[in-house]
Amino acid sequence: MASLTIRKLDDAVKAYLRLRSAGNGRSVEEEVRVILGELIQGRPDFPGSPSASMASPAEASARAPAIADAANQASVTLIIGGGIAAFKSLELIRRLKERRIEVRCVLTKAAQQFVTPLSASALSHERVYTDLFDPGSEFDAGHIRLARECDLIVVAPATADLMAKMAHGHADDLASAILLAADKPILLAPAMNPLMWNNAATRRNVLQLRRDGVTMIGPNAGEMAETNEAGVGRMSEAVEIAAAAVDILRPPRPRPLLGKRVLITAGPTHEPIDPVRYIANRSSGKQGFAIAAAAQAAGADVTLVSGPVDLRDPAGVTVIRVESARDMLHRVEAALPADIAIFAAAVADWRVANEGEQKLKKTSAGMPPLQLVENPDILATISKMKDKRPPLVIGFAAETEHLIENAKAKIARKGCDWIVANDVSPATGVMGGDRNTVHLLQRAGKEIGAGNIAVDNIEVDSWPVMTKEQVATELVARIAKSLEKNS
Numbered sequence: 001m002a003s004l005t006i007r008k009l010d011d012a013v014k015a016y017l018r019l020r021s022a023g024n025g026r027s028v029e030e031e032v033r034v035i036l037g038e039l040i041q042g043r044p045d046f047p048g049s050p051s052a053s054m055a056s057p058a059e060a061s062a063r064a065p066a067i068a069d070a071a072n073q074a075s076v077t078l079i080i081g082g083g084i085a086a087f088k089s090l091e092l093i094r095r096l097k098e099r100r101i102e103v104r105c106v107l108t109k110a111a112q113q114f115v116t117p118l119s120a121s122a123l124s125h126e127r128v129y130t131d132l133f134d135p136g137s138e139f140d141a142g143h144i145r146l147a148r149e150c151d152l153i154v155v156a157p158a159t160a161d162l163m164a165k166m167a168h169g170h171a172d173d174l175a176s177a178i179l180l181a182a183d184k185p186i187l188l189a190p191a192m193n194p195l196m197w198n199n200a201a202t203r204r205n206v207l208q209l210r211r212d213g214v215t216m217i218g219p220n221a222g223e224m225a226e227t228n229e230a231g232v233g234r235m236s237e238a239v240e241i242a243a244a245a246v247d248i249l250r251p252p253r254p255r256p257l258l259g260k261r262v263l264i265t266a267g268p269t270h271e272p273i274d275p276v277r278y279i280a281n282r283s284s285g286k287q288g289f290a291i292a293a294a295a296q297a298a299g300a301d302v303t304l305v306s307g308p309v310d311l312r313d314p315a316g317v318t319v320i321r322v323e324s325a326r327d328m329l330h331r332v333e334a335a336l337p338a339d340i341a342i343f344a345a346a347v348a349d350w351r352v353a354n355e356g357e358q359k360l361k362k363t364s365a366g367m368p369p370l371q372l373v374e375n376p377d378i379l380a381t382i383s384k385m386k387d388k389r390p391p392l393v394i395g396f397a398a399e400t401e402h403l404i405e406n407a408k409a410k411i412a413r414k415g416c417d418w419i420v421a422n423d424v425s426p427a428t429g430v431m432g433g434d435r436n437t438v439h440l441l442q443r444a445g446k447e448i449g450a451g452n453i454a455v456d457n458i459e460v461d462s463w464p465v466m467t468k469e470q471v472a473t474e475l476v477a478r479i480a481k482s483l484e485k486n487s
């Protein structure tokens with residue numbers, strides 16, 4: 001997550017923020033968060049905004065409140081360490097409770113220099129624990145109960161000292177005793193001065209704690225409490241820590257594609273005219289990348305061969321970046337065998353036969369004649385392979401007219417099993433946009449969803465308008481269902 005350096009804002013903005021935050025009794029940083037939150041929540045594309053709520057029922061259900069439901073009934077022991085970031089932990093209590101997570105707080109002695117047990121108790125609606133030798137809680141082994149009677153232990157801020165104690169198994173106060181007695185997952189949100197974070201001792205402790213199975217979020221880069229100091233050491237924001245906690249608390253997702261190799265192409269191809277010019281198309285690669293991410297989340301071993309796009313590699317996916325259609329074909333062939341191949345790339349149909357070795361010059365002889373030759377058809381090549389053909393080959397048909405007829409003809413011509421057809425007329429905004437309206441076509445006899453119309457042995461299933469991520473998730477679900485049926 002990027003962090004915003006308030007110091008770098010212009011003076012008038014800073015003066016306004018100072019006044020406004022003082023008036024509202026918040027820190028400047030908190031005030032900026034509130035302003036951003038209000039601004040973003042008012043945007044039409046923000047889930048839950050009035051215009052976004054006009055989305056189709058399919059979209060609405062796909063946006064179900066996963067966080068609140070997933071973490072329902074969960075409980076967290078929150079250990080607040082002694083650092084200036086402790087004030088953010090009070091906000092963290094709120095964020096966790098918003099997600100229906102019960103919070104029991106433990107404050108170290110040092111933490112009480114920054115926040116009071118009373119504030120933590122008022123926000124968590126629970127008793128707050130501070131002492132290892134508190135007769136009220138220790139008569140029944142309070143530290144063991146705090147360690148065990150929860151689903152997750154969060155340490156925020158995790159100071160250098162607390163982390164050192166953890167790494168070495170100390171247990172001389174309530175927080176360290178709980179951490180040593182824990183049989184639950186532990187999430188640390190480190191916060192300290194950048195020099196402390198980079199110190200060799202802290203580096204060793206971090207490594208050890210990671211090896212011990214502790215999860216960490218942050219620290220982020222940004223300004224420090226100390227004047228004119230910046231660097232890596234700021235505690236992650238409360239929302240980030242809450243999201244990381246929910247991720248850990250969420251029951252493991254089903255992984256229907258576990259053990260399956262999925263090969264995906266995405267993006268456009270660039271066909272060189274000369275060393276500096278090329279022929280391309282408007283494909284953004286978003287749909288193919290979303291499918292790769294969805295297949296990876298479903299447990300598949302995913303290889304994504306992508307043309308030039310401005311997208312980040314999806315986590316856990318092997319991404320191979322290529323330029324031209326011929327590069328793409330070579331890399332696809334090299335990535336076989338696969339169980340499922342999905343060809344979402346907008347491969348250029350033609351390339352320049354007489355590619356210039358040097359940059360073509362303007363001359364009085366007029367425009368250089370560009371001769372085009374046909375590119376190899378990757379989808380057809382793989383679909384027609386004898387030995388290495390993946391058992392399920394899925395193509396895409398991006399059309400601007402006669403969508404279904406053209407897509408049906410494409411299944412037959414290219415020899416694939418399924419086609420995802422979409423209308424890419426400029427008015428649809430699909431090319432480069434975030435939404436897609438697709439039809440899944442399948443050769444009769446291969447399983448797809450209910451409510452299909454069989455036409456000429458090809459079944460057509462029309463989906464409502466969805467985000468590209470939702471299309472990806474749905475496609476992966478259909479693949480999983482089909483594998484299950486065929487197994």
Ligand code: C5P
Nearest residue numbers: 343344345347375376377378379395396
């Ligand atoms: O023929 P058309 O380009 O419309 O076909 C689209 C489908 O074929 C897509 O799945 C696309 O990835 C694939 N294709 C390909 N190689 C080509 C052209 C298209 O793999 N040279």
